[in-house]
Amino acid sequence: MPEEIVLIQPLPVERDETGCWTHPAWPSTDDELIPYAWFTDRGLEVRERNFEDDAPDELQAAWFASGIADCTAWAPTRPAGDGWFIFSIHDTEDGPVCVWVRYVPSLQREVDAVAVGKEFCGACGDGCGSCQVAEESALVTP
Numbered sequence: 001m002p003e004e005i006v007l008i009q010p011l012p013v014e015r016d017e018t019g020c021w022t023h024p025a026w027p028s029t030d031d032e033l034i035p036y037a038w039f040t041d042r043g044l045e046v047r048e049r050n051f052e053d054d055a056p057d058e059l060q061a062a063w064f065a066s067g068i069a070d071c072t073a074w075a076p077t078r079p080a081g082d083g084w085f086i087f088s089i090h091d092t093e094d095g096p097v098c099v100w101v102r103y104v105p106s107l108q109r110e111v112d113a114v115a116v117g118k119e120f121c122g123a124c125g126d127g128c129g130s131c132q133v134a135e136e137s138a139l140v141t142p
Helices: 036-042 058-064 105-115
Strands: 043-051 084-089 096-103
Touching: 036 105
Parallel strands: none
Antiparallel strands: 043 096, 084 096
């Protein structure tokens, strides 16, 4: 039986004592890689912000000099555009990362088309008459 695709909702970010937080819908993986295909399958665009490139210099210096895993003072920069929400702030071998996601209407329409058993040509970017996504999916507005 195929995995049911659930609409991911933004949640309040409640960081732990080290400044980390991960959305409960994050898929289980055996490694720390970001599962980009998993996000795309749910109509989500992903942007990653690295602590090393995004945090102020003094915060980076404190992090790397002390070796203490605490990024609570880091406020990751939101990517340009509307609709972004934090999906995870977690530590990696290269330091903390923040994973931002947002819904992309064309990706969501493709997900919804497949969910109702229709083809999705993608030529118009919003779905097409042959997949009739707008009429058949409550998740998408035309």
